[in-house]
Amino acid sequence: MAALLNKIPEKLSITERLAERFGPKEQKATSLDVQRQTMSIKAAFRLKIEGECWNPPSGALDAGKLIVVVNFNLSQDGRIIGQPRADDYARMSGPLKVAADSALRAVRMCAPYSDLKLPKDMYDQWKEIKLTFDPSDMLS
Amino acid sequence: MKLLKILMLSLIGLISAALPAHAVIEIDITKGNVQPLPIALTSFVGSGDEMTSAGSVMEIGKQIARVVTADLERSGLFSAIDPRAFINSGNAATAPQFANWRAVGAQALVTGTAVLEEDGRVRVEFRLWDVLGGSQMTGLRYFTAPQNWRRIAHLISDAVYKRLTGEDGYFDTRIVYISESGPYLDRIKRLAIMDQDGYNHKFLTDGSYMVLNPRFSPTSQEITYLSFYNDIPRVYLFDIETGKSEMLGEFDGMTFAPRFSPDGKKVIMSKAERGNSDIFVLELSTRRLERLTKHSAIDTSPSFSPFGRYVTFNSDRGGSQQIYVMDSDGSDIKRISFGQGIYATPVWSPRGDLIAFTKQTGGKFYIGVMRPDGTGERILTESYFEEGPTWSPNGRVLMYYRKYPYDNQGGGGETQLWSIDLTGYNERQVITPLDGSDPAWSPLMD
Structure with missing residues (x-):
């Protein structure tokens, strides 16, 4: 039984799983590699926020049209630096403000992002994140 | 040496091109988990x-x-x-x-x-x-x-x-409904009122005559309803504060299915004469009655759109009972329901985007919603007998009543009030002291 258990691989992070699937590691960064890495970083963020943290407001009139953009900065160890910001938040009201609140809550709830094991050598690529929360497909 | 320098600079240039110094990663988040x-x-x-x-x-x-x-x-x-x-x-x-x-x-x-x-x-x-x-x-x-x-x-x-x-609440509201008790063939039906959470329950009539179809005024603490006082069915107005009721005029034939206009100044209803029923609107200040439909079919259950520009109602003018929409002067009548079965009790949502209805097909009843142009029909609940949806004032929740008949003709059985979220989730019973039917939701209290 113990031998069996030993055969179970250690849990891989989302980025590691994606890297395994999408391409070889340990190569000099070419433009294509950067693109591939960037894609897997994006996919990792999507998986985490969509799967674990975003609880969009439903049932509001035109709930599917409430699109919100949130920006935030990350430290090298995946923590949010400062506060996440929703575009035009100060001018928002009603259901749109509530949609922005749900997006900000998702970003904060998912933090820190250290479990994504984002590649440190590409920190410049992911230190600033812009998320567009668009519920139109799920709440039309 | 110079050549080496140029080569190195070129290489640095290539690496820079491959790895831009700083970029914002842009990600679209299009899925989530809707949960409490x-x-x-x-x-x-x-x-x-x-x-x-x-x-x-x-x-x-x-x-x-x-x-x-x-x-x-x-x-x-x-x-x-x-x-x-x-x-x-x-x-x-x-x-x-x-x-x-x-x-x-x-x-x-x-x-x-x-x-x-x-x-x-x-x-x-x-x-x-x-x-x-x-x-x-x-x-x-x-x-x-x-x-x-x-x-x-x-x-x-x-x-x-x-x-x-981001939407107005609906907690500081009341429900008026028909409280039912007694045996199936000798049912006592009383007008009753309670807070939306069931507290402060009060009977408004004593049960000595039958009452039906209570509807709240959107602008005042008044209810319109159908009373069989002295065994004559007539539409009455009830003032909750004073407890006084008055008949809304003496008309030929039978008046029923009353409902207020959004400004509270008119009551729209059905009036039946010689077996035919049409839609009429009554100006409360003048008691002037205006006919909106004139057809040999049964036109009934009228309900205004939130700004009073349109009226939805049901009619069997096309052969089976379906939902129609017309201008509030009775012109431009259009059928909007085309699904299987028959449709009844259309009620326009207070926020205007949907019409709730009761549908009957295949031996079952359904409460559903559709857009005012008839598209986007969505069924929210089903059972062997349910009808009479009423909207919460924010247009987010529907209340209706459900009956558990003793026989397959719909006879007898317990009647209960139920509510459901517009998304089709969170269906729950609204507890009443006795059986309950025909609920109507009040606007937010002042």
Whole structure:
């Protein structure tokens, strides 16, 4: 039984799983590699926020049209630096403000992002994140 | 050497091109999990425990928190965290320790106090906090006679609901309905009223004559309903404050299915004469009756759109009972329902986007919604007998009644009030002292 258990691989992070699937590691960064890495970083963020943290407001009139953009900065160890910001938040009201609140809550709830094991050598690529929360497909 | 330098510079240039120094990663988030928002509500306990005319102020504070918790939970949009899990009691005088609230899974937090003022009134304050953002979202203060604490609780529920959903609440409202009792063939039907959470229940008529179709005025504490007083079916107006009722004119034939216009100045209804029924509208100030439809078919169940420009009703003019929409002067009549089965009791949503209806097909009844042009039909509930949807004033929740008949002809059986969220989730029974049917939701109270 113990031998069996030993055969179970250690849990891989989302980025590691994606890297395994999408391409070889340990190569000099070419433009294509950067693109591939960037894609897997994006996919990792999507998986985490969509799967674990975003609880969009439903049932509001035109709930599917409430699109919100949130920006935030990350430290090298995946923590949010400062506060996440929703575009035009100060001018928002009603259901749109509530949609922005749900997006900000998702970003904060998912933090820190250290479990994504984002590649440190590409920190410049992911230190600033812009998320567009668009519920139109799920709440039309 | 010079060549080497040029080569190195070129290489650096290539690497820079491959790895831009700084870029913003842009990601589209298009999926999520719609689920109740975890919220913590602390007791509204102030510093003192003086006696008021409605019990101790500390007990009032605890009860307010319980009523707000029940309101929010009943909406299905919030899940209240069990107070036994709280790390802090939630001292309203200081800013919350957000880490402790985050640790128990709360994403929103309500704290508050109830304090007895020198003039005998109770001062109730609350604050709504964003736990993850560590900031206050809203806060309000109310002064009230101690016995009004329940209404204050509903007002707080409405304020919290509005800030967290972006829509007006519906907790400071009442339901008027038909309370039923007695055997199937000798049913006693009384007009009854209660708060939307079932409290403050009152019978408005004594059961000596039958009543049906109660509908709230959107602008005043008045109800229109169909009464069989002296065995003649007529539409009446009932003033909840004074308890007085008056008949809405003496017309030839039978009047039924009354409903107010959005400005509360007219009542639209059906009038049957010699076996034919058409739609009429009555101006309340002049009692002038105007005909809107003239057809040999049965036209009934009229309901105005929120700004009074259109009317939806049902009619069997096309061969089977279907839903129609017309201009409020009776012109431009269009059929909007084309699905299988028959459609009845159309009711326009207060926010205008949908019409709720009862549908009957394949031996079952359904409550559903469709857009005013007939597209987007969506069934929300089904059972062997249910009908009569009424909208919450924010257009988010539907209440209706369901019957559990004794036989397959729909005879007898228990009748109950039920409600469901527009999304098709959170169906739950609305508890009434006796059987209940034909509910009508009030607007928000002033």
